Amino acid sequence: MDFSLFLQNFLNGLSIGSVYAIFALGYTLVFSILGIINFAHGAIFTLGAYFTYALAGGKFGFNGILANAQLPFQLPFVMALLLSSVLSGLVTVLLERLAFKPLRARNADPLLTLVSSLGAALVIVNLIQYLVGAEIYTFPANIYGNLPEAINFGTATKPINIRTVQIIVFGVSVIIVTCLTYLINYTKVGKALQAIAEDTTTASLLGINSERLIMITFFISGFLAGISGTLVSSSVSIAGPYFGISFGLKGLAVIVLGGLGNIPGAIGGGLLIGLAEAFVPSDYSGYKDAISFGLLFIMLLVRPQGLFGKKLIQKV
Amino acid sequence: MTIMNILEIINLSVKYDAIQALKDINLVVNQGEIVTLIGANGAGKTTILKSISRLVKPEQGQIIYQGKDTTRCRPDQVVKLGIAHSPEGRRILAKQTVLNNLELGAYIRSDRLRIKADLEYQFTLFPRLAERRHQIAGTLSGGEQQMLAIARALMSRPQLLLLDEPSLGLAPHIVQEIFAIIRQLHQSGVTILLVEQNARLALENSDRGYVLEAGILKMTQKASDLLNDQRLREAYLG
Numbered sequence: 001m002d003f004s005l006f007l008q009n010f011l012n013g014l015s016i017g018s019v020y021a022i023f024a025l026g027y028t029l030v031f032s033i034l035g036i037i038n039f040a041h042g043a044i045f046t047l048g049a050y051f052t053y054a055l056a057g058g059k060f061g062f063n064g065i066l067a068n069a070q071l072p073f074q075l076p077f078v079m080a081l082l083l084s085s086v087l088s089g090l091v092t093v094l095l096e097r098l099a100f101k102p103l104r105a106r107n108a109d110p111l112l113t114l115v116s117s118l119g120a121a122l123v124i125v126n127l128i129q130y131l132v133g134a135e136i137y138t139f140p141a142n143i144y145g146n147l148p149e150a151i152n153f154g155t156a157t158k159p160i161n162i163r164t165v166q167i168i169v170f171g172v173s174v175i176i177v178t179c180l181t182y183l184i185n186y187t188k189v190g191k192a193l194q195a196i197a198e199d200t201t202t203a204s205l206l207g208i209n210s211e212r213l214i215m216i217t218f219f220i221s222g223f224l225a226g227i228s229g230t231l232v233s234s235s236v237s238i239a240g241p242y243f244g245i246s247f248g249l250k251g252l253a254v255i256v257l258g259g260l261g262n263i264p265g266a267i268g269g270g271l272l273i274g275l276a277e278a279f280v281p282s283d284y285s286g287y288k289d290a291i292s293f294g295l296l297f298i299m300l301l302v303r304p305q306g307l308f309g310k311k312l313i314q315k316v
Numbered sequence: 317m318t319i320m321n322i323l324e325i326i327n328l329s330v331k332y333d334a335i336q337a338l339k340d341i342n343l344v345v346n347q348g349e350i351v352t353l354i355g356a357n358g359a360g361k362t363t364i365l366k367s368i369s370r371l372v373k374p375e376q377g378q379i380i381y382q383g384k385d386t387t388r389c390r391p392d393q394v395v396k397l398g399i400a401h402s403p404e405g406r407r408i409l410a411k412q413t414v415l416n417n418l419e420l421g422a423y424i425r426s427d428r429l430r431i432k433a434d435l436e437y438q439f440t441l442f443p444r445l446a447e448r449r450h451q452i453a454g455t456l457s458g459g460e461q462q463m464l465a466i467a468r469a470l471m472s473r474p475q476l477l478l479l480d481e482p483s484l485g486l487a488p489h490i491v492q493e494i495f496a497i498i499r500q501l502h503q504s505g506v507t508i509l510l511v512e513q514n515a516r517l518a519l520e521n522s523d524r525g526y527v528l529e530a531g532i533l534k535m536t537q538k539a540s541d542l543l544n545d546q547r548l549r550e551a552y553l554g
Binding site for chain 2: 188191192194195198199201202204205206207208209210
């Protein structure tokens, strides 16, 4: 493989990997606070993409009860992206109230919560299909402004063409990861979240209202799912109501690869899977998922605690 | 001068599933006192503290703190009212630094400058913690962890401090050090409700004591009288 192709694959891998990372961080946050996986995370990803499509003035197709519907206003794409992510966060908070909190109040088995989040995912996905049908929606080409389709980082003779949207996606993801890292490590809310993650009882003895912080966690998690849904669909397209489900499974591979509940792990795992997929030759692109889950399989065999996870040491 | 009670527990009963942990407990703590709860393992001492900080739900009864019924409060609301609980097993945040633990102790406060001043005060009270402020709390020795648990509880500026087994598992000279600090806190006006295995040491440092047996309050007296009680000497003071 010559160097320019290598670089091209590498940059594409970083771009998609960075979205895997912020998406997976949504799982990680909820997991580290409650010790459960929110299976509706992928559905929120889908929802975020549809919200943005609608808010940016997109028109819905022929199927579904909202056929030919369109919002009476049209937001600039960046505004639509932010608002849609906020809406995704709010939906996730609602979901927490309906699917998680009642079980938590009864000290239910985590497995039950898992099932109820899976149920919530199905409801969201089917609701989308009911409302707007199952066809593919594509954002207009100029959503990020009148930028060139691709930027050449090489020379005229040895081009290294990276699609502009990939660069934007990477940039946005880096900003999100930076903000989140700051929030977790340097703010009062972040420190309270770490306290809850370590010991809920202690946190409550410190005067931390854990229910309020659980709500904040779900909001951030939903925000991350929504924004990743929009980023991915701005790079490819919204491939129907189910398109977040497979992405959701890949997100699971990322968090297990990086170490459950581990923030640097989610980032590292995301980038690793993104890069691994980017180097799959285009003739074999159907095997991309096999790469992610193959990596996951190997990881579980040789290092079950994940790349960045610490071995559990039992104190006697 | 009338003695004001800061805490009053009225007919408190607590059940863990089918097991009756506390039955009709009536207890008063006055402003500025150190009160000790004595009793065998499983007598319900810790459960009384946990009921006050709302970690357990009472089956019946009332807890009145400074004239306010706190029986229906959430644990975090109780902290905001001025009660701090240094719990059984210390429950420090083992993965975080000493400094972070202490700062989280002041979570309910927003007076930054005073928090900073209080932090420095804890470090003069517990010089060992000052040396280790950037150390991960899980790597501290048992005595240091106990000091951290007490210092963290003090960071919320409590009027009532609940201390659960501050001497458990510690070397005798560290126990002395911790009790010296408890006396110092008492002098500075903090009201303390203490649960302690080492009944003699606890009573020597207390104003009054309550004796618990299998979830029932057996007697309450001035600490000095309890120390001289024949029956109690045989049972708990060794």
